[in-house]
Amino acid sequence: MLRIAVPNKGSLSGPAAEMLHEAGYQQRRESKELRIVDPENEVEFFYLRPRDIAIYVSSGRLDIGITGRDLLIDSGADAEEILPLGFARSTFRFAAKPGTANGIEDLKGKTVATSYEGIVAGHLADSGVDASVVHLDGAVETAIELGVAEVIADVVETGTSLRNAGLEVFGEPIMKSEAIVVRRTGADAEEPKVQQFLRRLQGVLVARTYVMMDYDCRVEQLEKAVALTPGLESPTVSPLHNEGWVAVRAMVPAKEAQRIMDDLYSIGARAILTTAIHACRL
Numbered sequence: 001m002l003r004i005a006v007p008n009k010g011s012l013s014g015p016a017a018e019m020l021h022e023a024g025y026q027q028r029r030e031s032k033e034l035r036i037v038d039p040e041n042e043v044e045f046f047y048l049r050p051r052d053i054a055i056y057v058s059s060g061r062l063d064i065g066i067t068g069r070d071l072l073i074d075s076g077a078d079a080e081e082i083l084p085l086g087f088a089r090s091t092f093r094f095a096a097k098p099g100t101a102n103g104i105e106d107l108k109g110k111t112v113a114t115s116y117e118g119i120v121a122g123h124l125a126d127s128g129v130d131a132s133v134v135h136l137d138g139a140v141e142t143a144i145e146l147g148v149a150e151v152i153a154d155v156v157e158t159g160t161s162l163r164n165a166g167l168e169v170f171g172e173p174i175m176k177s178e179a180i181v182v183r184r185t186g187a188d189a190e191e192p193k194v195q196q197f198l199r200r201l202q203g204v205l206v207a208r209t210y211v212m213m214d215y216d217c218r219v220e221q222l223e224k225a226v227a228l229t230p231g232l233e234s235p236t237v238s239p240l241h242n243e244g245w246v247a248v249r250a251m252v253p254a255k256e257a258q259r260i261m262d263d264l265y266s267i268g269a270r271a272i273l274t275t276a277i278h279a280c281r282l
């Protein structure tokens with residue numbers, strides 16, 4: 001049975017459970033459940049704090065985990081990213097009152113408050129900057145107002161929390177993060193049960209980002225049309241009853257579907273349809 005760590009709280013937990021559900025796995029019905037077994041799929045899910053997941057996975061007691069890239073790096077655990085999942089996207093940045101600092105070099109001798117001490121201390125050391133780091137559990141934006149630090153380093157998504165605290169980001173982004181699947185460093189990623197789990201999640205990612213497009217076009221326009229809709233392998237082309245016409249079917253990125261439909265129409269394609277993909281194995 002594959003043992004999988006899933007975030008029990010915070011920004012990662014809802015979207016992670018939704019993705020696992022879409023991938024056909026049972027999920028807990030009640031937010032206090034700590035573990036569930038899904039016997040049909042031969043997996044067991046452990047609901048853990050997102051920050052602890054890489055540590056459990058690195059111990060080898062759990063096979064796989066879903067966490068944030070920033071949390072993995074912050075933990076320093078012996079685990080590696082094997083699949084990015086495209087949700088809980090954020091950047092990790094320094095911020096301060098306007099006019100305090102323009103770049104990391106201005107942090108010398110200052111105090112930085114953060115919940116991600118591992119990332120910040122590592123980044124300061126790599127940059128050769130000598131600054132103190134104070135660890136806070138959350139709501140670090142308030143640390144400056146209350147005099148605990150001159151600078152903070154925190155997760156930024158929309159920037160609303162920083163604006164509300166009267167703070168501004170400065171310097172280069174320290175890192176970009178999103179939800180990821182982690183595995184113990186050096187563990188056999190080719191293991192069939194692990195591969196099957198990853199294929200299911202990849203299927204969800206593809207179903208979310210692609211649509212199926214069907215259209216009819218004249219044989220003379222086929223090469224131009226196929227250049228617009230190359231598909232993943234190659235489009236399916238079938239003859240129509242009307243001679244000189246073909247039907248084409250290909251997967252296209254959902255974000256580009258409307259533009260591609262306009263372009264196909266302008267080269268003479270007709271009966272252009274898109275349909276959602278519910279599940280897929282590439």
Ligand SMILES: Nc1ncnc2c1ncn2[C@@H]1O[C@H](COP(=O)(O)OP(=O)(O)OP(=O)(O)O)[C@@H](O)[C@H]1O
Pocket residue numbers: 009010011012050051067068069070071088089090138155156157158177178179
């Ligand atoms: N506002 C946000 N937008 C996108 N991702 C976020 C946001 N806040 C946190 N994250 C991401 O979520 C992960 C942190 O999860 P965690 O549950 O520890 O914190 P949280 O979502 O801030 O929840 P809480 O602080 O309430 O416990 C990190 O990978 C981080 O990048």
Ligand SMILES: O=P(O)(O)OC[C@H]1O[C@H](OP(=O)(O)OP(=O)(O)O)[C@H](O)[C@@H]1O
Pocket residue numbers: 137138139140141154155156157158159160161162
């Ligand atoms: O750029 P934004 O869209 O405002 O999002 C970023 C904020 O979201 C998270 O905070 P959360 O609400 O989880 O509170 P916390 O600081 O206690 O973790 C994060 O720590 C930032 O404060």
Ligand SMILES: [Mg+2]
Pocket residue numbers: 138
């Ligand atoms: Mg938070």
